[in-house]
Amino acid sequence: AQTVTQSQPEMSVQEAETVTLSCTYDTSESDYYLFWYKQPPSRQMILVIRQEAYKQQNATENRFSVNFQKAAKSFSLKISDSQLGDAAMYFCAYRSAQMMGSNYKLTFGKGTLLTVNP
Amino acid sequence: KAGVTQTPRYLIKTRGQQVTLSCSPISGHRSVSWYQQTPGQGLQFLFEYFSETQRNKGNFPGRFSGRQFSNSRSEMNVSTLELGDSALYLCASSRGIDSWNTEAFFGQGTRLTVV
Numbered sequence: 549a550q551t552v553t554q555s556q557p558e559m560s561v562q563e564a565e566t567v568t569l570s571c572t573y574d575t576s577e578s579d580y581y582l583f584w585y586k587q588p589p590s591r592q593m594i595l596v597i598r599q600e601a602y603k604q605q606n607a608t609e610n611r612f613s614v615n616f617q618k619a620a621k622s623f624s625l626k627i628s629d630s631q632l633g634d635a636a637m638y639f640c641a642y643r644s645a646q647m648m649g650s651n652y653k654l655t656f657g658k659g660t661l662l663t664v665n666p
Numbered sequence: 667k668a669g670v671t672q673t674p675r676y677l678i679k680t681r682g683q684q685v686t687l688s689c690s691p692i693s694g695h696r697s698v699s700w701y702q703q704t705p706g707q708g709l710q711f712l713f714e715y716f717s718e719t720q721r722n723k724g725n726f727p728g729r730f731s732g733r734q735f736s737n738s739r740s741e742m743n744v745s746t747l748e749l750g751d752s753a754l755y756l757c758a759s760s761r762g763i764d765s766w767n768t769e770a771f772f773g774q775g776t777r778l779t780v781v
Contacts, residue, residue, distance in 0.1 A: 585772075591754060591775045591777075592772060592773070592774045593758075593772035595769055595771075598769065639709065652699060652714050652716075652722065652770070653699065654701075654709075654758070656701075656708060656709040657708070658708045659709075
């Protein structure tokens with residue numbers, strides 16, 4: 549079974565600064581997807597960024613980028629120019645790329661609560 | 667395009683009762699997954715439905731069940747409620763027919779409180 553670990557329960561950053569959230573995972577599969585989701589107080593989970601394991605290039609979405617290290621099974625999220633609206637719980641998630649069985653099941657880490665200080 | 671709609675948003679039930687939660691996926695999405703979110707256990711996968719069939723199931727007791735209708739709307743049911751069932755229940759919808767088209771869109775959840 550796959551596991552996802554987020555070792556930082558809480559992080560804080562100053563507005564306009566950069567912060568990196570850590571995530572490690574364990575899997576025996578070679579093909580999979582990794583995601584970062586954001587959950588603000590409104591509770592709705594919002595996809596921030598995704599990475600396909602077969603792609604060596606790190607994904608980037610505006611101020612959000614990842615550092616994907618497949619051999620180390622590490623998938624960190626970097627938020628640049630942090631804004632007050634970035635304050636939320638961030639979850640790292642894993643999904644198998646298999647067509648059958650465990651497909652579409654997301655395995656989540658425990659989350660990191662990000663505070664942005666003005 | 668309308669998002670994922672979960673109803674009701676809040677529920678208070680008594681131990682021993684049963685409850686039904688509803689999820690309407692994004693139009694055209696055929697996969698609906700359910701997750702339980704608690705402070706202690708985090709987000710845990712309950713089950714996934716695709717074209718009215720349960721395709722995957724998490725490690726939850728048989729009191730938790732679900733179904734999907736021909737219009738892809740899904741319901742989950744919890745019978746004989748326990749205090750520990752108090753949680754935020756999230757529904758996620760996906761196209762469900764390709765491995766590569768991976769994005770899951772979440773609803774705002776149903777907050778269930780068991781007293």
